[in-house]
Amino acid sequence: MDSAINTKVLVVGAGPGGYVAAIRAGQLGLDTVIVEGDRLGGTCLIRGCIPSKALIHVAGKFEEMRHATGKGSLGISIQQPPALDLAETVRWKEGIVKKLNTGVGALLKRAKVKVVQGWAEFSDAKTCTVKGNGAPVTISAEHVILANGSEPVEIPTLRFGDTVISSTEALSLDRVPEKLVVIGAGYIGLELGIAFRKMGADVTVVELLDRILPLYDEQLTEPVKKWLENAGVTLHLGAKALTLVEHKNRPALKVQTKDGSQITLPADKVLKTVGRRPRTRGWGLERMAVDLNGQFVKVDDQCRTSMKNVWAIGDLVGEPMLAHKASAQAEMVAEIIAGKPRHFQPMTIAAVCFTEPEIVAAGMLPDEVKAAGIDMISGIFPFAANGRALSMEGGDNGGFIRVIARKDNHRVLGIHAVGRHVSELSGEFAHSLEMGAVLEDVAGTIHVHPTLSEAFHEAALRSLGHAIHI
Ligand code: FAD
Numbered sequence: 267m268d269s270a271i272n273t274k275v276l277v278v279g280a281g282p283g284g285y286v287a288a289i290r291a292g293q294l295g296l297d298t299v300i301v302e303g304d305r306l307g308g309t310c311l312i313r314g315c316i317p318s319k320a321l322i323h324v325a326g327k328f329e330e331m332r333h334a335t336g337k338g339s340l341g342i343s344i345q346q347p348p349a350l351d352l353a354e355t356v357r358w359k360e361g362i363v364k365k366l367n368t369g370v371g372a373l374l375k376r377a378k379v380k381v382v383q384g385w386a387e388f389s390d391a392k393t394c395t396v397k398g399n400g401a402p403v404t405i406s407a408e409h410v411i412l413a414n415g416s417e418p419v420e421i422p423t424l425r426f427g428d429t430v431i432s433s434t435e436a437l438s439l440d441r442v443p444e445k446l447v448v449i450g451a452g453y454i455g456l457e458l459g460i461a462f463r464k465m466g467a468d469v470t471v472v473e474l475l476d477r478i479l480p481l482y483d484e485q486l487t488e489p490v491k492k493w494l495e496n497a498g499v500t501l502h503l504g505a506k507a508l509t510l511v512e513h514k515n516r517p518a519l520k521v522q523t524k525d526g527s528q529i530t531l532p533a534d535k536v537l538k539t540v541g542r543r544p545r546t547r548g549w550g551l552e553r554m555a556v557d558l559n560g561q562f563v564k565v566d567d568q569c570r571t572s573m574k575n576v577w578a579i580g581d582l583v584g585e586p587m588l589a590h591k592a593s594a595q596a597e598m599v600a601e602i603i604a605g606k607p608r609h610f611q612p613m614t615i616a617a618v619c620f621t622e623p624e625i626v627a628a629g630m631l632p633d634e635v636k637a638a639g640i641d642m643i644s645g646i647f648p649f650a651a652n653g654r655a656l657s658m659e660g661g662d663n664g665g666f667i668r669v670i671a672r673k674d675n676h677r678v679l680g681i682h683a684v685g686r687h688v689s690e691l692s693g694e695f696a697h698s699l700e701m702g703a704v705l706e707d708v709a710g711t712i713h714v715h716p717t718l719s720e721a722f723h724e725a726a727l728r729s730l731g732h733a734i735h736i
Pocket residue numbers: 278279280281282283284301302303304305307308309310311313314315316318384385386387413414415416433434454545549579580581582587588589590592
């Protein structure tokens with residue numbers, strides 16, 4: 267027999283959008299139910315941000331040990347080349363995922379949120395039926411927060427299967443493919459492609475556009491391109507992946523190159539990372555009378571949909587499809603439901619590519635500033651002149667920090683970095699933009715020596731015309 271639940275707040279999806287919304291709603295004393303069809307943690311914790319960074323970490327360690335083999339590096343040498351047991355690596359990664367998954371469950375429990383396991387299907391805007399392992403549960407709510415997330419985009423001529431895989435399968439392989447072809451040179455494809463190259467795979471990247479990481483300017487992505495070339499990753503830019511064929515008894519990918527010719531690339535695995543689409547199909551969204559904005563659910567600056575008391579957050583509502591954006595919207599929506607006056611108007615949602623080297627982008631890019639017709643000044647400080655970077659082998663990869671500000675009042679508009687470990691600077695960058703810093707604020711802040719953050723200080727000094735160390 268169906269059971270029924272009536273609640274103040276129903277959250278659908280327990281990714282970094284949904285579980286944060288539910289925890290905050292619970293903290294605020296709202297009667298809250300969260301429904302999740304898979305595992306608590308969503309794409310980010312289970313098959314995205316965290317497992318990919320775990321694999322990237324292992325790949326980096328393995329590569330360092332390979333460099334230390336024989337003659338050695340940095341005075342460290344090992345006699346035998348290291349061996350990688352990817353199945354064991356994946357088990358270790360799963361351990362981290364499990365820890366975080368359990369942690370989310372504990373946090374929800376502490377916030378007195380009821381977790382219902384199963385897939386929600388909506389019959390109207392405020393009612394869904396959840397089908398899980400047990401009897402179906404019907405839930406009706408005063409407020410519904412949709413946080414259904416996203417899924418990988420399919421290419422009709424290249425369906426996911428044994429050879430063609432998405433990032434999800436790539437994070438759980440039991441051995442390193444000898445030949446890996448990555449379709450799509452966005453951040454997910456390159457993060458994983460670089461990791462597999464470091465783990466010993468022969469990697470080829472096929473990208474439809476003329477450039478890698480097309481969301482960023484070429485100055486910022488150049489060090490990553492250089493790394494790929496030096497590491498022997500073959501790049502086919504302006505090339506189109508066509509179909510999977512068999513070539514010499516082995517799977518291969520047929521590709522149309524920039525000049526129009528066709529080539530066949532042997533591929534034990536084809537990692538297809540051509541983007542993600544919001545998960546709007548298959549759970550009754552069409553019965554909720556909610557407007558769409560293109561493929562996304564349409565929301566205003568409070569994440570209200572067109573249906574009263576139905577809210578939507580995270581990957582479901584648009585770019586950037588990033589975990590921290592989902593969580594920020596989640597907290598806000600819970601607080602609005604609890605009566606607090608909130609709006610989603612961040613100065614920046616910083617983004618990081620965990621490539622080699624890493625990229626951080628916060629605020630406006632140079633082209634965006636130009637397009638807005640704003641006169642700007644900018645300063646770049648290379649990591650080659652930063653002691654900490656040199657001492658961490660991060661001074662010779664072309665990395666730098668770049669600051670862009672308005673020429674008239676020096677308000678900082680954009681801060682960008684490419685280099686080893688720069689992801690950890692993203693917080694300072696976002697904070698500066700959010701606080702409305704001017705160049706003199708950054709220049710007047712004493713930055714710890716020796717740290718990478720000194721390059722931020724120097725970039726600000728340089729844009730003011732008086733850098734010290736260059
Ligand atoms: P999701 O995390 O996708 O969660 C949605 C949840 O809803 C899922 O658990 C799903 O099972 C559940 N669900 C959907 N429909 C229903 C239903 N009808 N009933 C019940 N449950 C349902 N972002 C970053 O910020 N940094 C990174 O480094 C980063 N790395 C990434 C690496 C990879 C390989 C991938 C794939 C993504 C990465 N992302 C990263 C993106 C990040 O994972 C997403 O932006 C984030 O997870 C979005 O959160 P969300 O809560 O909107 O949706």
